[in-house]
Amino acid sequence: MTDTLIPRTASAYDYPLLIKNLLFCPVVDNPDQEIIYRNLYRGTYRTLRERVRRLANVLTGLGVKPGDTVAVMDWDSHRYLELFFAVPMIGAVLHTINVRLSPEQILYTIDHAEDDLLLVNSEFLPILEQIRGRLDTVKGYLLLTDDPAEVGESAIPFRGEYEALLADASPEFDFPDFDENTRATTFYSTGTTGMPKGVYFSHRQLVLHTFGVMTVLSTAVGHGTFRRTDVYMPITPMFHVHAWGIPYIATMLGVKQVYPGRYVPEQLLEMIEREKVTFSHCVPTILHMLLKHPHAERIDLSGWKIIIGGAAMSRALCIEAMRRGIDVFTGYGMSETCPILSMSHLTPEMLECTPEEQAAIRCKTGVAIPLVDLRVVGADMRELPRDGASAGEIVVRAPWLTQGYLKDHKASERLWEGGFLHTGDVAVRDELGYVRITDRTKDVIKVAGEWVSSLELEDIIAHHPAVSEVAVIGQPDEKWGERPLALVVPKPGEAGRVTEKELAHYVREYAEKGMVSKQVVLARVRLVDSIDKTSVGKINKVALREKYL
Structure with missing residues (x-):
């Protein structure tokens, strides 16, 4: 096939898809609309645009160049929104650090991303002071705080405080054009095993x-x-x-x-x-x-x-x-x-x-x-029937998928094996196109040769009026291969009344009615005080397996 490219006039403007155009060419230009941070800040879109320009002057004045990486440790704030725009708009890369990771994981992500400048909320100074001596790439630090007067002495050699620097910066900045394929952001997936993996967009x-x-x-x-x-x-x-x-x-x-x-x-x-x-x-x-x-x-x-x-x-x-x-x-x-x-x-x-x-x-x-080519496929990568019953892995193509894991060629190839991004999620799809995930490939439970969905069993138990939270994991079993183990947190006031036996019987009723696989009758129930979560609030089944198996 021969491509027929459109002819270009020499003086025509090549409009790159850059983040700056989300800010300066919006669907709705609403300069007086509010942007609020807690009860501490009330600004407008007019001030957002001005503060983004001021921030760009601050960053470039500190020596941040196109291709450098600017990292941030903060809670959700108007400052974070400004960084979402200003950092990539000057051609730098924004690294959004997961502040809920352990200090060692945070250290790893900062070094792995090769951060040049680090903006840190004063609440996280103890973490930064703990790891600063081992940071190899960071050349400077900026302080973020809701109240500068409350920040005590710190060993961190800050190059200034965010609001003070913005106040002294020029409100004018001409953001350049560059290749739209320039990396804008990096962050690290919250994996539950090993160190987090870097993805980029x-x-x-x-x-x-x-x-x-x-x-x-x-x-x-x-x-x-x-x-x-x-x-x-x-x-x-x-x-x-x-x-x-x-x-x-x-x-x-x-x-x-x-x-x-x-x-x-x-x-x-x-x-x-x-x-x-x-x-x-x-x-x-x-x-x-x-x-x-x-x-x-x-x-x-x-x-x-x-x-x-x-x-x-x-x-x-x-x-x-x-x-x-x-x-x-x-x-x-x-x-x-x-x-x-x-x-x-x-x-x-x-x-x-x-x-x-x-x-x-x-x-x-x-x-x-729109623009997402999502398929449910079998082991041979062929798309399965849309019958609401044929289960396979979700694989996708879309124009916004990470092109790999940062500095991890082998994992990147596994992610993109066969030219589709592999999600690791097992699902079915009905005739209307609705997809329903039945489990993660690593979380399905094989009982006597039959697959049991941990998500389906969790959904059944969650319907019991005495249940607050539930997580189901596979438990090794000599006879059956695996058995489901349901970890249940009772609602307040129910801990002394609902029993493990009652909940197990509740599950069996669903199986007897033919509403779920008969293999769920082998499920064990254990009442617990809490269920482990990841840093972003997901149930951490890896941690649960380590704790209870």
Whole structure:
């Protein structure tokens, strides 16, 4: 095939897909709309643009050059939003450090990413002071703080404090054009074994992801929309996959943005009520925590739209949220995919269904969003029938997938084996195109030669009225190969009443009715006080296996 390239006029402008155009060429130019950080800062889009320019002058004045890496350790804030733009817009790479990792893991990611400048919130100075002597690449440090007067003496040779430096910087900066394939961000996946893996994304990828997700959210019918009239507050950390890319969409739409800092339940609920938040995203454990908090009972949560991702949402949690008037639905992706690949929007006909019927759909992985080629394949990489029963691995192609793991050629080749990115998720797909993850390839449990889905069993147990949280793992068994072990946290006040035997019988009833594989009757139940989570709030099954097996 011979390509026929379009002729180019010598003076024509080659419009690169750069992050600066999300800020300066938005869908809605709303200069007086608010951007809020806790009860400490109220700015506008006009001040955001000025502060991004000032920050660019600060960074370049400190010697940051195109290709350098600027790292940040902060809670969700207006400062983080400014860094989302200013750092990549000067041609540097933004490394969003997961502040919930251990000090040794943080040290590893800083050295592995070869960070040149590190901006650190004063709350994390003890961690930085612990590892600073072993940092090989960092040439300078900037202090981030909500109150400079509260910062004591530190051994860190800071080159200034963020707000003071911005105040002294020029409000004018001419952001250059460069290749849209320039790396814009790096962060590290929250793996539960070994050291985290670095993933990276270009300006082009982030811009296309912004438009792809914005398209599906703005064209949804009846629910799950994100429009210019919404009020946005992330409850997924900004250090984790760009807060799912939603801050870029919020800025493009010119909506009111609310940044909560550290995730404290009563503070989150207070901000939802005070600022009239209508759109958020979080993992299931965060939603569970908020709904169970005493303050939630006195707050009107109706009209709040939430994308749930990072882990499977149980139907019990979904129904509870819907009962409170929350429009909750699933978004699917992973660190390697920027992240969003699919969403579980309902059709107008589905919205006429009962809450229980809706929950079954809202908890699915959903339908692939625009530009995502998502397939469920067998071991031979052939696509499986869309019959809602044939299970295989989800593999994908999209213009915003990481092209590999930073400095890890072998793992990159495994990730992209066969020209598709391998998610490691086992799923089925129905005739309408809705995908439902049945398990992770590493989490399925093989009982007497039959596969048992840990997610399906978790969903059943979560429906029991005495259950607060549940996680299911495989337990080695001489006779059966493996048996499911259900770790259950009872609701407050139920710990002394509900028994392991009662819960096991509850599971057997589902099997006797033919609603689930008969192999689940072999499940053991163990009541526990808490369930281990990863740094971003997902159930940590690797840690659970180590603890209980």
